[in-house]
Amino acid sequence: MKIAVTYSTKKGLGKEYTKRFVSDLDDEDIPPDLFAEGDSLRTIHSIINSFKENGHEVVGFESDDSVMRRLEKARPQLVFNVAEGLFGDMRESYVPLMCERLGLPYTGSGPLTLAICLNKARSKEILSYYGVPNPRFWMIFPDQEFPENSISFPSIVKPISEGSSKGIFNNSVAQDYESLRRIVRDNFDKYQQPVIVEEFLPGREFTVALWGNGYEVDVLPIISVNFSHLPKEAQAIYSYEAKWVWDTPEKPLDIFECPAKISSELRASIEKTVKRAYQVLNIRDWCRIDVRLDADGVPNVLELNPLPGILPDPRENSCFPKAARTAGYSYSQMLNRVLDISAARYGIR
Numbered sequence: 060m061k062i063a064v065t066y067s068t069k070k071g072l073g074k075e076y077t078k079r080f081v082s083d084l085d086d087e088d089i090p091p092d093l094f095a096e097g098d099s100l101r102t103i104h105s106i107i108n109s110f111k112e113n114g115h116e117v118v119g120f121e122s123d124d125s126v127m128r129r130l131e132k133a134r135p136q137l138v139f140n141v142a143e144g145l146f147g148d149m150r151e152s153y154v155p156l157m158c159e160r161l162g163l164p165y166t167g168s169g170p171l172t173l174a175i176c177l178n179k180a181r182s183k184e185i186l187s188y189y190g191v192p193n194p195r196f197w198m199i200f201p202d203q204e205f206p207e208n209s210i211s212f213p214s215i216v217k218p219i220s221e222g223s224s225k226g227i228f229n230n231s232v233a234q235d236y237e238s239l240r241r242i243v244r245d246n247f248d249k250y251q252q253p254v255i256v257e258e259f260l261p262g263r264e265f266t267v268a269l270w271g272n273g274y275e276v277d278v279l280p281i282i283s284v285n286f287s288h289l290p291k292e293a294q295a296i297y298s299y300e301a302k303w304v305w306d307t308p309e310k311p312l313d314i315f316e317c318p319a320k321i322s323s324e325l326r327a328s329i330e331k332t333v334k335r336a337y338q339v340l341n342i343r344d345w346c347r348i349d350v351r352l353d354a355d356g357v358p359n360v361l362e363l364n365p366l367p368g369i370l371p372d373p374r375e376n377s378c379f380p381k382a383a384r385t386a387g388y389s390y391s392q393m394l395n396r397v398l399d400i401s402a403a404r405y406g407i408r
């Protein structure tokens with residue numbers, strides 16, 4: 060099969076940012092997490108080689124201004140899309156929109172689902188409508204009058220349309236209105252977008268990888284997050300620091316347990332919750348869903364990531380590959396399984 064891999068590298072995102080905003084980009088001009096969603100060239104090479112090893116013809120395209128023209132010229136049988144984009148709250152939808160315009164089959168969720176899942180408030184509203192548990196939240200816009208006496212504490216502040224823990228720092232948990240105002244103001248200044256203030260749940264946290272379509276969805280081994288392995292000053296959250304600063308290939312944090320040591324009842328409850336979230340948001344092919352228990356032990360959906368990270372190095376604690384390895388899949392087998400799931404959805408043999 061002829062496959063095109065579409066992607067956003069950190070280097071490519073840097074070029075795009077420089078072209079739009081500045082002529083000479085200095086380190087101090089870049090927010091620390093600006094390019095966090097971009098992949099490394101090593102990851103892209105690993106993806107491409109995984110498909111080549113399985114006998115596919117593969118081309119790779121950075122999702123820059125030329126990607127639509129390149130896709131139209133290449134006319135692949137299937138596009139394997141991991142492009143995150145950089146600008147706007149529809150950035151994850153750009154490549155799928157191009158594929159639909161060109162009539163090209165592609166892996167993963169459609170443009171609407173990707174846009175909704177990137178918007179934390181809209182996705183939570185849909186989950187709530189369908190009765191999928193998720194933390195209570197308040198949406199706050201810049202210059203909006205602050206909703207005094209209605210917010211419970213502790214609460215966590217998140218930019219409304221970011222992924223990869225962008226904007227969620229170790230100091231993002233507010234214990235009172237004074238700290239909440241400061242955190243919200245800092246978010247507005249840095250990310251120029253609304254925020255959600257979300258009830259901070261006290262229970263254990265899990266992340267769950269799923270693949271499939273419709274009611275034919277399989278849950279891979281559940282991963283639990285052990286925050287006791289974070290530095291002493293750290294909040295019990297999977298923050299930007301926990302994901303990108305404190306956890307390195309040279310000194311990996313031992314914070315993930317897969318499979319999670321949980322009761323069969325809790326496992327069944329988590330699986331039921333994430334499958335329902337997957338279905339009501341019309342996720343396709345694959346996704347990773349973050350879950351946290353409330354004070355009553357009920358699994359709540361924190362966030363859905365229909366473009367999950369897939370770092371190839373096991374030392375880098377990339378959760379979807381970690382769950383797949385526990386289920387018996389190598390990195391290459393995992394990627395080709397996603398490819399097969401997508402191809403089957405289109406009836407491609």
